[in-house]
Amino acid sequence: MPFAALSSGVDGPASFRQRRLSSPRSPLLQKLNDDRNVRHPRRIKDRREEAVTRQNEQRVRSELQNQQQQCRERFLGRWHHVRQLYAVVSEAMTARSEAMTTRPKLSPSAVGTTPTSTLAKPTDPSTPAPLHNLTAMAWLVDVAREFRQGLASHQVTMAQMEVAIGSALHLKGPSARSALPIAQIESSLRHVFQAFQHHPDSCTIDYREILSALFVLDRWREGEKKMVARWFHEFAFPLAENSTAIGDMKMAVRGPDLQRMLLTACGDETEEAKMQPFVKELLAVMAQRGRSYIAERTFWDYSVLRSCLETWLSFKRRQDEAAAADIRGRLLQQDLLLFQQIETERSLMEVEDKLSAVVDARIRQTDEMGPKRSFFTATERVHANRKMQKQKEERIQYKTSHERAAESEAKQAWAAIAEQVAAEVRTATLTWLKTTDAKDQLNGEATRIFETDAKWIRNELDRDPENAPFRILPRGCRWQVFLEAPHGTVTRRQTKAFYLNTMTYEKYWCDEVVIEECEGIAREVIVQWRIDDALARLNEKEAEWALHRRQNIAATRIQMLYRCRQARAVCRRIIRNTFVKRIDPSSGQIVYFNLAQPQEIRRRPPKLIGSDESLIPVESSTWVYRQDSNGSGYYERIDTGERLAGPPDHYILCTRCSVHFVTRRKLSSGARYCIGCYSSFRYAARRETTNVEDDSGWTKMPVQPANCMVCRNAAAHFVCADCKYDATCTRCFNAVHGRLAKNKTHSPSISLINRTSE
Structure with missing residues (x-):
C-alpha cells in the first residue's frame, strides 16, 4: 500500500523547502543591493537552473497527484465491499450472541460443543498484544487468530479465505446455517477478494490488507468513510502531542495506539520486527511534520504579536503606575479600619482558642480510631487474601503431584509392557526361525554378513566409530562390531574388526568368520528386527494413548470452566433478583438492600455480581426519602436536587409506613x-x-x-382503601363514590396533593 502523504509537507511549505540547485553567486553580487541587481540581469546559468527546477517541481507535483488519484480510486473500489462485509458479519454475530444470551437453558449436549472463541486460553508471551484491546467486535479477534494460526503464508486464495473465516465464525454447523446469513457472507467475501486483487489475473491476495481494513473500520467506525479515507490515503493522523500544542484534538491519536494498529496485521514476531523500522520512521516523520508546523506558526504569531506586545507593555506600565498610586491611598484607609478590627477580633480570638482546643481533642480521638479501624480492615483483608492464595497453591500442588504420579505410573507401565513385548517377540521369532519358511531369510542375512569385507568394516569403524556399528548390525542387537589390535600394538594396519556377543561374550574375527557363525549372528539380527518393529508399533500406541489422555484432560477442564461460567451467570441473575439499590436516608449514599433478608444492608455490592453491578435494579431514580442530622425527614429529587418538606404531589406513599414511595402492589388486595x-x-x-x-x-x-x-389521562388526586387502593382523579372519584349507594359508606380517602411531612 503506497503512503502518498509522506512525500509532501515533511519539511514545511513549498517556500521553505525549496533547494538551490545552482552554484552560489559571487561575493560581489551578494553585497549589491536590489537596485543594482535590477540593473544587472541574472546569469544565463541561474535562469537555466531555475527553469529546470520548476520543471522538476511540476513533474513531481503531477506524479503526486496521479498517485493520490490512484489511491483514491483503489480506496473507492474497496470501501463499499469492506463495509458491506463488516456490516453483514457484525450484524449476524451480534444476533447470534443475543440469541445465545437470551436462551433460557443449555442442553447437556451443548456443554461439550462450546465454541473455541469463547474459551479462555493461556496467552503465549511470544505473541503480539491481545487484539481485544483494539477491536469492538469479538469476531475480528477470532478471524485474525485463525488467519495467523491456520495459514503458513500471508498470500491466500479465495478457498483458503473462505475456510479460515468459516472456521473462525463457525459457519459449517447446522445451527449456524439456520441462524446466520451464510449466502450474504460468502457473496461479500467474493466481492472483497476481487476488490483486493492487485492484478485481475492473480488468484491470491494478502489477507493482512483485509485485516487492516476491517480493524480500521472497526476502530474508526464512528467517523465512517472520512476517517477510513484518511487512514488509507495518508496514514498520517496528527499525534496527540502535536495536536495539544495546536489546539485541534479532533483527529488526534496517540503514538502507541497508531503503532499498535499498524502492527495489527503482522503474523509473528519476525514480520513485526520487519515492520517496526517503518513504523518508527513513520511516527518520527509525523512528529517532525507537526513540530515544523508548530514552529512556523509560532514564529509568525510571535512576529505579528511583538509589535502589539510593545504597545501593550507601555500602556500597562502607565496603568500600573496609576493603579499603584490608587492602591497606596486605599491602603492607608484599610490600615485604619484594620486597627479597629484587630481590637474587636482580639476579644473573639480567646473564645475561638477555647473552642479549637475542644475540637482538636475530638479530632485527635477520631484520628486515633481511624487508623485502628483501617488496620483491622487491612489485617482481615490480608488474612483473607493469604488464605485464598494458600488454598490456590495447595490445589495447584495437589493437581501437579497427581498428574506427575499418573505420568510416572504410565511410564513404568509402558516400560514393563515394552520388556514383555520384547521377550514374547524374541520367543516367537526363535520358534519361527526353526521352521522351513525362515530358512531363506536366515540364509540371506547370514550370506550378507559372511560376504561383508572385513577391511570395509574396519574403515567404516575408523571413519565413524559412533554410528558405523549400527549401519552394519541393527541397534540393540546382542552382536556388535568392534576394533581391536590382535597383538596389543594399535596401528591402522594391525587393527582388526570382530563380532562380539554382549550377552555371552563370544568373539569372532570378521576376516575369520565362517558361515555357521554368521548364521548365529543373522539369527540375532532377525530377532532384533522383529523386536524393533514391535516396539515401534508399541510406541505409536503409547503416543496415541497419551494424545487421548491429554485431550480428555483438556476437555474436562474446558467443561469445568464452562460450568463455572454458567454457575456465575446463574448467581448473578439471583443477585439481580434479590438485591435493590436505594439511597440511605441518613447518609445519602447508595446501599444494597437484600429483599430476602430485610435486616441486611450492604455498603458494597456482592462480589459475585462483578461487572453486572449496573444491572441491579434501582428503587427510585426521581424522588427519595431523606433525613437530616436531627432526624427530621424530607424528600429530595435525585436529578435536580430539589427538596420538599412533604411528599410531592401525585406520588403514592406506602400503605404500611406512609413514608417511603410505593414500589410493589399485591394483586389480591391492591395494597401498595x-x-x-x-x-x-x-x-x-x-x-x-x-x-x-x-x-x-x-x-x-x-x-x-x-x-x-x-x-387514564388526568393525574391522580385520591386513593380509596376500600376500592383496592385504586388512584383516581377528583372528577372520577366523585363520579364513582357519589353515584352508587354502597360506595358512599367507604372509609375516608387518602389525598395525594398538599401533604405535609408527619
Whole structure:
C-alpha cells in the first residue's frame, strides 16, 4: 500500500523547502543591493537552473497527484465491499450472541460443543498484544487468530479465505446455517477478494490488507468513510502531542495506539520486527511534520504579536503606575479600619482558642480510631487474601503431584509392557526361525554378513566409530562390531574388526568368520528386527494413548470452566433478583438492600455480581426519602436536587409506613408497599409457614406520578382503601363514590396533593 502523504509537507511549505540547485553567486553580487541587481540581469546559468527546477517541481507535483488519484480510486473500489462485509458479519454475530444470551437453558449436549472463541486460553508471551484491546467486535479477534494460526503464508486464495473465516465464525454447523446469513457472507467475501486483487489475473491476495481494513473500520467506525479515507490515503493522523500544542484534538491519536494498529496485521514476531523500522520512521516523520508546523506558526504569531506586545507593555506600565498610586491611598484607609478590627477580633480570638482546643481533642480521638479501624480492615483483608492464595497453591500442588504420579505410573507401565513385548517377540521369532519358511531369510542375512569385507568394516569403524556399528548390525542387537589390535600394538594396519556377543561374550574375527557363525549372528539380527518393529508399533500406541489422555484432560477442564461460567451467570441473575439499590436516608449514599433478608444492608455490592453491578435494579431514580442530622425527614429529587418538606404531589406513599414511595402492589388486595415493607412482609410470611405465595401475586410499580385508573389521562388526586387502593382523579372519584349507594359508606380517602411531612 503506497503512503502518498509522506512525500509532501515533511519539511514545511513549498517556500521553505525549496533547494538551490545552482552554484552560489559571487561575493560581489551578494553585497549589491536590489537596485543594482535590477540593473544587472541574472546569469544565463541561474535562469537555466531555475527553469529546470520548476520543471522538476511540476513533474513531481503531477506524479503526486496521479498517485493520490490512484489511491483514491483503489480506496473507492474497496470501501463499499469492506463495509458491506463488516456490516453483514457484525450484524449476524451480534444476533447470534443475543440469541445465545437470551436462551433460557443449555442442553447437556451443548456443554461439550462450546465454541473455541469463547474459551479462555493461556496467552503465549511470544505473541503480539491481545487484539481485544483494539477491536469492538469479538469476531475480528477470532478471524485474525485463525488467519495467523491456520495459514503458513500471508498470500491466500479465495478457498483458503473462505475456510479460515468459516472456521473462525463457525459457519459449517447446522445451527449456524439456520441462524446466520451464510449466502450474504460468502457473496461479500467474493466481492472483497476481487476488490483486493492487485492484478485481475492473480488468484491470491494478502489477507493482512483485509485485516487492516476491517480493524480500521472497526476502530474508526464512528467517523465512517472520512476517517477510513484518511487512514488509507495518508496514514498520517496528527499525534496527540502535536495536536495539544495546536489546539485541534479532533483527529488526534496517540503514538502507541497508531503503532499498535499498524502492527495489527503482522503474523509473528519476525514480520513485526520487519515492520517496526517503518513504523518508527513513520511516527518520527509525523512528529517532525507537526513540530515544523508548530514552529512556523509560532514564529509568525510571535512576529505579528511583538509589535502589539510593545504597545501593550507601555500602556500597562502607565496603568500600573496609576493603579499603584490608587492602591497606596486605599491602603492607608484599610490600615485604619484594620486597627479597629484587630481590637474587636482580639476579644473573639480567646473564645475561638477555647473552642479549637475542644475540637482538636475530638479530632485527635477520631484520628486515633481511624487508623485502628483501617488496620483491622487491612489485617482481615490480608488474612483473607493469604488464605485464598494458600488454598490456590495447595490445589495447584495437589493437581501437579497427581498428574506427575499418573505420568510416572504410565511410564513404568509402558516400560514393563515394552520388556514383555520384547521377550514374547524374541520367543516367537526363535520358534519361527526353526521352521522351513525362515530358512531363506536366515540364509540371506547370514550370506550378507559372511560376504561383508572385513577391511570395509574396519574403515567404516575408523571413519565413524559412533554410528558405523549400527549401519552394519541393527541397534540393540546382542552382536556388535568392534576394533581391536590382535597383538596389543594399535596401528591402522594391525587393527582388526570382530563380532562380539554382549550377552555371552563370544568373539569372532570378521576376516575369520565362517558361515555357521554368521548364521548365529543373522539369527540375532532377525530377532532384533522383529523386536524393533514391535516396539515401534508399541510406541505409536503409547503416543496415541497419551494424545487421548491429554485431550480428555483438556476437555474436562474446558467443561469445568464452562460450568463455572454458567454457575456465575446463574448467581448473578439471583443477585439481580434479590438485591435493590436505594439511597440511605441518613447518609445519602447508595446501599444494597437484600429483599430476602430485610435486616441486611450492604455498603458494597456482592462480589459475585462483578461487572453486572449496573444491572441491579434501582428503587427510585426521581424522588427519595431523606433525613437530616436531627432526624427530621424530607424528600429530595435525585436529578435536580430539589427538596420538599412533604411528599410531592401525585406520588403514592406506602400503605404500611406512609413514608417511603410505593414500589410493589399485591394483586389480591391492591395494597401498595415500599421496598422495605414488602421485604419485611415476605420475610415474616416465610417464617410463619412454608407455603408462601410466589412473586406472581405481586407486581412492580415505578416511582412516578400516578395517573387516574378510570380515565387514564388526568393525574391522580385520591386513593380509596376500600376500592383496592385504586388512584383516581377528583372528577372520577366523585363520579364513582357519589353515584352508587354502597360506595358512599367507604372509609375516608387518602389525598395525594398538599401533604405535609408527619
